[in-house]
Amino acid sequence: MQDYIQLMTTSMELRGFAKSTQKTYLGHIRRFASFCGKHPTAASYDDVRAFLHHAISKRKLSSAYVNSAYGALKFFFQSALCREWNMLHIPRVKKKSFLPVILSTQEVLQVITATHNLKHKAILSTIYSAGLRVNEAAHLKVSDIDSNNMRVFIRQAKGNKDRYSILSEKNLVLLREYWNLYRPNYWLFPGIPVSKPISARTIQFIFQDAFVTTGISKKASVHTLRHCFATHLLNNGAGILQIKELLGHSDIQTTSKYLHLTHAQVLGLKSPLDGGDFDA
Incomplete structure (x- = not known):
């Protein structure tokens, strides 16, 4: 066999x-x-x-x-094996749903500036400013930075899909400073050897080192920067469908969780207690 x-x-x-x-x-x-x-x-x-x-x-x-x-x-x-799979015999465990931890824009800035290594700073800034998954950031090529149209090309991401995201003007300045110093040729963030991209594990270590330095008490990972990108965009008036496309989600339900994390004022909502003549 x-x-x-x-x-x-x-x-x-x-x-x-x-x-x-x-x-x-x-x-x-x-x-x-x-x-x-x-x-x-x-x-x-x-x-x-x-x-x-x-x-x-x-x-x-x-x-x-x-x-x-x-x-x-x-x-x-x-x-x-081309064998039957009877769901009645093997039930699936109910998945628990948790809202992601979100950092404020000031806390994100603290994390990015906590590292004095220009390459590490560029990596963290790119992940946050474009809402990238860690593997997407690791596999960016120099040619994926489209400064003419101010966008980042993410190729064959989760679900084998290509997409574009935002290229921040501030991040572009940082990336140019990084490129002038490091001169990456093919991979935007090369690893060791330079013929290979930086590993996702290395990026995770970079984030954790920077995060610990800030002294922020929240529990966060490098993926938190992606959650922050979506939530901060929503708070600034972006539509949920726009965010869905930028994140590369297949299902709008996945993106909708960020509605739970945004400010009530953004949604145009207030408590019914504040809508009447009730005087506490």
């Missing part, structure tokens, strides 16, 4: 899965095989249920992680 890893890989490549998704799904399948102690092609519904239940009850993993494992196993059985 064909090796199950190669079988899974081939099936994901045929579906056009992103490399990051392939790596995540293969990790889940390997852990599943180790947990079962048998070849995963011989696994049953009971094995899958036990694996997922162990992840929830013993390992105390998040619903997002468990649902990712669920998706990997479902794809493995349905697409790689």
Whole structure:
């Protein structure tokens, strides 16, 4: 029988899965095989249920992680093994919904200016000013900065989609200063070696180092800058559909969560208590 890893890989490549998704799904399948102690092609519904239940009850993993494992196993059985997947046998854990942490514009500025490394400052500024995912920022090319039209080209992002986002005038000044000093040739933010882009993990470390330096008490990650981009745009009067396109969301419901984070004044709302003659 064909090796199950190669079988899974081939099936994901045929579906056009992103490399990051392939790596995540293969990790889940390997852990599943180790947990079962048998070849995963011989696994049953009971094995899958036990694996997922162990992840929830013993390992105390998040619903997002468990649902990712669920998706990997479902794809493995349905697409790689061409076997039935009965949802009644294996229910999906209900995903918890949390509003993202948002930094004020002043706090974002504190984070960006906390690092004295010009390259690091340019990376963080670009992520915030264009609302980029960390992998999108890592894979920007020098040619993706369109200063004539003041836009940033993001190629083959999540969902294998191209899109444009805003090129901030202030960020353009910073990027030009960065380019004059570092002279990147192909990748805007090259890694080591320079023939490869900077890694997402490195960018995460850059953000955390800068964030800790600020002393801000909120819990935040580099992805928080993307949330801040959307929320601050909304607060400044941008429409939810405009923000959806800039972020590259497929579903307006995903973008709508930012309505919960904006100022009530922006939405033209006030409490009914403030609308009458009630005198406290």
